[in-house]
Amino acid sequence: MNSRCSLVISLLCCSLSLAFAGAAAPPNFVLVMADDQGWGDMGYTGYPGLKTPNFDALAREGLRFDNFHAAAPVCSPTRGSVMTGRTPNRFGCFSWGCPLRPQETTIAEALKPAGYRTGHFGKWHLGSVQKNSPVNPGTSGFDTWVSAPNFFDLDPILSDQGKAVPFKGDSSDITVDLALKFIRECARQQQRFLAVVWFGSPHGPHQALPADAALYPDLPREKQHFCAEITAMDRAFGKLRHTLGELGLRDQTVLWYCSDNGALPKVGSAGGRRGNKGQIYEGGLLVPALLEWPARVPQPRVVTVPCATYDIYPTLLELAGVTVDKQPQLDGLSLVPLLDGKMNHRPKPMGFWDYPSGGIRTPAKQWMDELYADQQAGREPADPQRLFSDASQIKGKVPLDKFPGHAAWLDNGWKLHRVEDKKARTVKWELYNLADDPKEANDRAPQEASRTAAMRKQLDAWLKSVAGSLNGADYPR
Numbered sequence: 001m002n003s004r005c006s007l008v009i010s011l012l013c014c015s016l017s018l019a020f021a022g023a024a025a026p027p028n029f030v031l032v033m034a035d036d037q038g039w040g041d042m043g044y045t046g047y048p049g050l051k052t053p054n055f056d057a058l059a060r061e062g063l064r065f066d067n068f069h070a071a072a073p074v075c076s077p078t079r080g081s082v083m084t085g086r087t088p089n090r091f092g093c094f095s096w097g098c099p100l101r102p103q104e105t106t107i108a109e110a111l112k113p114a115g116y117r118t119g120h121f122g123k124w125h126l127g128s129v130q131k132n133s134p135v136n137p138g139t140s141g142f143d144t145w146v147s148a149p150n151f152f153d154l155d156p157i158l159s160d161q162g163k164a165v166p167f168k169g170d171s172s173d174i175t176v177d178l179a180l181k182f183i184r185e186c187a188r189q190q191q192r193f194l195a196v197v198w199f200g201s202p203h204g205p206h207q208a209l210p211a212d213a214a215l216y217p218d219l220p221r222e223k224q225h226f227c228a229e230i231t232a233m234d235r236a237f238g239k240l241r242h243t244l245g246e247l248g249l250r251d252q253t254v255l256w257y258c259s260d261n262g263a264l265p266k267v268g269s270a271g272g273r274r275g276n277k278g279q280i281y282e283g284g285l286l287v288p289a290l291l292e293w294p295a296r297v298p299q300p301r302v303v304t305v306p307c308a309t310y311d312i313y314p315t316l317l318e319l320a321g322v323t324v325d326k327q328p329q330l331d332g333l334s335l336v337p338l339l340d341g342k343m344n345h346r347p348k349p350m351g352f353w354d355y356p357s358g359g360i361r362t363p364a365k366q367w368m369d370e371l372y373a374d375q376q377a378g379r380e381p382a383d384p385q386r387l388f389s390d391a392s393q394i395k396g397k398v399p400l401d402k403f404p405g406h407a408a409w410l411d412n413g414w415k416l417h418r419v420e421d422k423k424a425r426t427v428k429w430e431l432y433n434l435a436d437d438p439k440e441a442n443d444r445a446p447q448e449a450s451r452t453a454a455m456r457k458q459l460d461a462w463l464k465s466v467a468g469s470l471n472g473a474d475y476p477r
Helices: 003-024 053-061 075-084 107-114 171-188 221-246 309-320 364-376 449-470
Strands: 028-034 063-069 117-123 144-148 157-160 163-166 193-198 253-259 286-292 301-303 350-354 406-411 414-421 426-433
Touching: 028 075, 028 171, 028 221, 028 309, 053 063, 053 221, 053 286, 075 107, 075 309, 107 117, 107 193, 107 309, 117 171, 157 364, 163 364, 171 193, 171 221, 221 253, 253 309, 350 449, 406 449, 414 449, 426 449
Parallel strands: 028 193, 028 253, 063 301, 117 144, 117 193
Antiparallel strands: 063 286, 144 157, 157 163, 253 286, 350 406, 406 414, 414 426
């Protein structure tokens, strides 16, 4: 063999080794979430006249989830489920505005020891965005964060790691531009990253740029601005996806999109499902979800296996090769087999529990305006309520045999509801076959007595487990 041939073979072997090493390396993660976008609020799911060309393109070209659920029917609990892989009642995040307990291990905290740089951009709503809070994004594992305490609209003031900073423009454009600044820096340093990009749209009061609103001239104002906010999100998401390609990161990055709860009444669309935001029926839980990772999922596919936002955490841990020491009980499961086309049914049922607890008022614009004014005057406000100073406290004990509110147990095509009447202290059970009855209109409990009994037993055991976690049973002493 001559020297030139030997050199060619050596270079080829080296090239193959590098390619294999690159394919085997853990990916980057970009988690994008909308605020109040229901299942039907997409062009590709049939919302009349809605312009979402970038979402529609990914729905054609990537992994499209047609049975993806928020862990809760409102925002903060679902966001907590993404952070932890757990149903939110386990850590006391019952409703909007409830903070994330500092005792929880977040996905950012789990990935940092594995060499990930972590960033949060946009809506937080799991506590404070002031620097002295025990539950701001920084104390939850994020190295870089520019965040809002709740939803935000045009020309917002955001917290840049505790410093209030005014921005100009549409909230979705701003959020993605901040995330891309972080991603570009990570790419320059060849640093693996987790970027959490949480939009404040299309949450009310729906304030769109005039140019975006002009795309929907024939709609009533509220619906016009609602649709325009989704189109602005679509534009920002398209920029994010395109820039990942420009940076040569598409094959190395899991880009995952979903919403935090089901459809808004009046302006939103649940795609014909029963209920809407705030309800455990499918209209309040089913959300649009898309995923792209060309290196691992090279062909487009539509997924009908039931999935949920609490599956994101265990999926990312497996892909990153991370094991969390003393991991509290998870409700989610890794979807890696699904990504590889090896999961055609869900091996573990999904539980939901809407505990009857009110939300916590979090007026983002007011708080950020006041934080900016105080900081400009050289003051750092220290209101314990705005700092969520008591977030680590476990207040009282809930019983392990009483489960107020509305709970549900989803086992592939069958969904059992447990609806407790607080005044009468009675429990009503409903069973639906979603494969035949996606509108949850035909209660099958009387005809499916044995199935109902078996699912009741499973749901009761799960509720008892969740109540134990709420009481602090999962935290090391």
